Amino acid sequence: MKKLSLFWRERTNYVCHYHCNLNFNTLPDLTSETFKYLTNVKAKKLVAQIDDEQLVAMLRSPNERDRGYRMLLEKYGSRLYWHIRRIVVAHEDAEDVMQETAINILAGIDKFEQKSSLSTWVYRIATNEALRLLRRRTGFFQSIDSLGEVLVEKLEDEAGVDADAAEVLFQKALLQLPTQQRLAFNLRYYDEMPYEEIAKVTGKNVNTLKTNYHFAVTKIKNYLKENSL
Amino acid sequence: MKADFETIGKRMPYVEPKGYVEDLVGRCADRAIAKRSQATARPFLRRVGIAVTSMAAALLAAAIIFPAISGPAGGIVTAEAIAQSSSLGDVLSSMSNDELAAIDYYSFDDIPTEYDETNE
Numbered sequence: 362m363k364k365l366s367l368f369w370r371e372r373t374n375y376v377c378h379y380h381c382n383l384n385f386n387t388l389p390d391l392t393s394e395t396f397k398y399l400t401n402v403k404a405k406k407l408v409a410q411i412d413d414e415q416l417v418a419m420l421r422s423p424n425e426r427d428r429g430y431r432m433l434l435e436k437y438g439s440r441l442y443w444h445i446r447r448i449v450v451a452h453e454d455a456e457d458v459m460q461e462t463a464i465n466i467l468a469g470i471d472k473f474e475q476k477s478s479l480s481t482w483v484y485r486i487a488t489n490e491a492l493r494l495l496r497r498r499t500g501f502f503q504s505i506d507s508l509g510e511v512l513v514e515k516l517e518d519e520a521g522v523d524a525d526a527a528e529v530l531f532q533k534a535l536l537q538l539p540t541q542q543r544l545a546f547n548l549r550y551y552d553e554m555p556y557e558e559i560a561k562v563t564g565k566n567v568n569t570l571k572t573n574y575h576f577a578v579t580k581i582k583n584y585l586k587e588n589s590l
Numbered sequence: 591m592k593a594d595f596e597t598i599g600k601r602m603p604y605v606e607p608k609g610y611v612e613d614l615v616g617r618c619a620d621r622a623i624a625k626r627s628q629a630t631a632r633p634f635l636r637r638v639g640i641a642v643t644s645m646a647a648a649l650l651a652a653a654i655i656f657p658a659i660s661g662p663a664g665g666i667v668t669a670e671a672i673a674q675s676s677s678l679g680d681v682l683s684s685m686s687n688d689e690l691a692a693i694d695y696y697s698f699d700d701i702p703t704e705y706d707e708t709n710e
Contacts, residue, residue: 431619438614442606452607463618467626520603528603551600578595585594 408435413479420470430467437480440552441487447547448491450515450536458494462487481561484554488544488562495540505540512536534584538577541565545573546581 411432419429441462446455465486473482495505513536520529535543544563548554549570556567563570682690 427619427623430623431615434615434619438618439611442611442614443602446606447602452604452610456610459614460618460621463622464625467622516603524603525601527598528601531598532603582594 408432411436417473417475417479420473426470430470433466433479433483434463437483441483444484444547444552445487445491447535447551448488448544449494450512451519454494458487458490461490465490477561478558481558484548484552484562492540509536530585530588531581533588534581535577537584538580542573542577542580545570546577549574 416429416433416436419425420433422429438459442455442459445458445462446452449455449458462483466483469486473479477485492505495508498508498511499505513533516529516532516536520532535546538546541563545559545565548559548562549556554562556570559565559570560567565573
């Protein structure tokens with residue numbers, strides 16, 4: 362009962378601040394439970410529009426670090442989850458990787474030197490954690506590119522019987538690609554990231570990425586043509 | 591059904607579990623912040639652990655090595671010690687059981703008092 366009344370007080374306070382268009386910095390300190398129960402779409406959109414520089418400033422401040430961290434996850438959480446899931450396919454694996462990513466983001470905030478944007482930095486952490494999980498699944502002398510068939514099996518389990526056949530086929534075509542080509546394709550096609558930013562995420566050369574993307578598109582088209590329904 | 595980039599777009603054949611993304615912030619943030627709190631307490635506990643372990647190892651090593659250097663209880667009984675002693679009883683009481691047993695087995699005539707080349 363006490364927790365519920367706290368939630369309603371916080372929610373009322375938050376909504377009042379939003380509708381009064383007060384300065385964002387005057388928003389009350391919200392608990393995780395309030396974030397959890399917030400159904401106000403406008404409020405969530407407000408969080409999504411936070412400037413990255415403002416977020417970094419909050420993360421560097423000892424008093425506002427936790428709040429800034431929650432807002433960072435609110436802003437990038439969904440995108441990071443889907444980026445990870447496109448790499449590892451299974452939800453359970455994506456959940457583990459997402460948790461590790463969140464821990465590493467919090468642990469590495471002090472070392473973030475702003476040489477790249479905040480989004481590039483969090484994407485890089487998420488990508489490295491996802492690839493680390495795939496490496497754990499391979500043998501000592503095996504490459505993660507050999508996991509194609511395993512990932513296709515996971516795709517069929519995750520998709521279920523009612524899934525759209527064309528979408529499943531498209532994902533199968535993606536999973537046949539070498540990991541670096543698939544990574545470049547995912548970041549370019551799904552996340553619409555510029556090549557310069559993808560280069561910072563993956564650590565590859567821009568020209569290499571353009572080549573990888575071109576080959577990926579060609580291979581996908583050929584696969585779809587050969588296996589068309 | 592035609593499968594190509596235009597018809598499929600960015601749709602995925604699977605979805606996230608209901609409510610997962612909404613819960614994502616609370617779940618991940620709470621665990622990460624809790625783990626960070628544990629990590630800050632670890633360095634001090636680690637130092638204490640290392641210090642205690644080092645002291646225990648040092649005591650154990652001293653307990654093993656020191657008696658080996660000093661020899662059997664009461665020290666080695668030498669001929670000079672026997673000669674300087676005022677009472678044979680005092681000398682005998684300071685000898686170990688093994689030494690006393692050796693005296694029983696061997697007569698004094700059999701125990702060489704000095705090195706003799708002819709004994710080889």
